[in-house]
Amino acid sequence: MIRGGPVLDPRRWLALTVISVATLMVVLDASIINIALPHAQAGLDISDANRQWAITAYALTFGGLLLLGGRVVDFVGRKRVFLIGLIGFAVTSMVAGVAPNGAMLFAGRALLGAFAALLAPAALSLIAVTFTDTRERAKAFGVYGALQGAGGAVGLIAGGVLTEYTTWRWCLFVSTPIALAVALAARPTLKESPAEGTRRYDIPGALLVTTGLVAVVVKGRRASAATA
Secondary structure, eight states, X not given: OOTTSOOOOTTHHHXXXXXXXXXXXXXXXXXXXXXXXXXXXHHHTOOTTTTXXXXXXXXXXXXXXXXXXXXXXXXXXHHHHHHHXXXXXXXXXXXXXXXXXXXXXXXXXXXXXXXXXXHHHHHHHHHHHHOOSHHHHHHHHHHHHHHHHHHHHHHHHHHHHHHHHSOTTHHHXXXXXXXXXXXXXXXXXXOOOOOOSOOOOOHHHHHHHHHHHHHHHHHHHHHHHHHO
C-alpha cells in the first residue's frame, strides 16, 4: 500500500499476466489461420470466392459486437464475463477446428468473434480496476498495448509452424487449452467488480451495426468479382 494512496492488490501483476495472455489470444486468433487458409480450403472444398470468410466472419462479429460487449462487461461483471468469454472461446475454437465443411468453419469463426467481443473489453476494464495507482496503471496499459500490436505477427508465425508440423485444424484447436488454462488461473486471481446503474443494452443497435458491416463486405466482394 502506498502511504496516503489507494490500497494495491498484491496479485495485480499476476492478474496482468492472466489478462495479457487472454488479450494475446484474441488478437492472435485473427491472424493465425491466414497461413493455413489454403489447406483448410482444400480440406473442406471451399471455393476461392468464399474462403476469405474464415477470416472475415471473425472480424465482423468482433467489431460489430464490441460496444455491446463492453456494456455487458460493465453491468454483468468484469470477471464473470471474462470467464464466460474464455470458456466460450475454448468451446467455439474446438467446434471450428472439427468443422466438416466450410459453413461450420465460418459459423465457428463468427462465434469466436462474438466471444472475443466480450473478452477484449473485459480485459481492458479489468486492468483499469486492478491497477489503482496511476503510474502502475500506465505500465499495465503499456503491456496491454504492446501485446495488441505483437499479436498479429505472433499469430502468423504460430499459424505457419502449426500448419507445417501438424494440420491446419490445430490453428484453431490451439486456443482451447490456452483459454481453459487462463480461465483456471483467472478464478483465484481476478476480483469481481460490476458497475452500478441501469442495465440497458442496445441489442438492436449492435445487430444493426453487425448486419451493416456484413452488407458492406458482401457488396464490396461482389463489386470486386464483377470487375475481375
